[in-house]
Amino acid sequence: xxxxxxxxxxxxxxxxxxxxxxxxxxxxxxxxxxxxxxxxxxxxxxxxxxxxxxxxxxxxxxxxxxxxxxxxxxxxxxxxxxxxxxxxxxxxxxxxxxxxxxxxxxxxxxxxxxxxxxxxxxxxxxxxxxxxxxxxxxxxxxxxxxxxxxxxxxxxxxxxxxxxxxxxxxxxxxxxxxxxxxxxxxxxxxxxxxxxxxxxxxxxxxx
Numbered sequence: 001x002x003x004x005x006x007x008x009x010x011x012x013x014x015x016x017x018x019x020x021x022x023x024x025x026x027x028x029x030x031x032x033x034x035x036x037x038x039x040x041x042x043x044x045x046x047x048x049x050x051x052x053x054x055x056x057x058x059x060x061x062x063x064x065x066x067x068x069x070x071x072x073x074x075x076x077x078x079x080x081x082x083x084x085x086x087x088x089x090x091x092x093x094x095x096x097x098x099x100x101x102x103x104x105x106x107x108x109x110x111x112x113x114x115x116x117x118x119x120x121x122x123x124x125x126x127x128x129x130x131x132x133x134x135x136x137x138x139x140x141x142x143x144x145x146x147x148x149x150x151x152x153x154x155x156x157x158x159x160x161x162x163x164x165x166x167x168x169x170x171x172x173x174x175x176x177x178x179x180x181x182x183x184x185x186x187x188x189x190x191x192x193x194x195x196x197x198x199x200x201x202x203x204x205x206x207x
Contacts, residue, residue: 001203003151007167009203010149014179017199021175023129024182025049030105030130031097032056034115035065035090037122039080051079062103065094089117107131121157128174136161136168137177141184148188150205 015021024045025036032052039048055076059065065073074087093116097103105126106112112123121137128135136142138157146152152163168176184190187198193206201207 003167006149006203006205007151007164008169010151010200011168011172011176013199014176014183015172018179018182021178021182023125023178026052028056030126031062031094033129034093034105034118034122034126037125038086038090038093038117039077041086042082043080048080051077062094062098065090066098068094086117092116093118105130107133119157120161124161124177128177132174134165134170135174135177136164137174138164139177139181140190141181141188142177144190145180145184145188148193148204148206149200 023033025033025040026049027033027036035055036048036052039051058076059068059073068091070087070091073091074083077083077087077090080086096115097105100114101111106115107127109120109123109127112118112126113120121139124135124137127133128137138160143152143155143157143160146160146164147155151167152160154160154163165173183200187194187200195201195204195207198204198207
């Protein structure tokens, strides 16, 4: 079975398992997803959602983040870890959005990558969730599972993204990435994957 066929089978099975492919980070405004994703580096989505529930009320718009006292912002996001670096980039990012993009999120990868603390993973998430464009979000779940399925032998996010773009139909790519995360938490865990119960086992190279 070739990689394209495996990828399509994975799309089909994951759509059955998780009909509602939604982002696990909570947000109500587009820029809030950008901030939440920045906080999620080396931190669980569950913890980020706890922190942002209060954070987004305290700082209700981009200007309030841009004007924030850095030391106070650090304390507000401290539970997410690496709080000094994250606070500095969030404050700078808010200023960049206001000054360079009129307070709106850019709708292309290149402009998103000019924002402080934003890499390709986050940029792709924004492209898929906010702008509804094709996107491959190469988080740890995605890299692990696509590797186990035999869709890529690479571990570097950029290379995994390049490998998967021709395999996953563009219109299904963003939702596929969300479903992979849910699947990774329920079945294809980093340690002790539940292969005997896995609905993808009949075509999985790892199994």
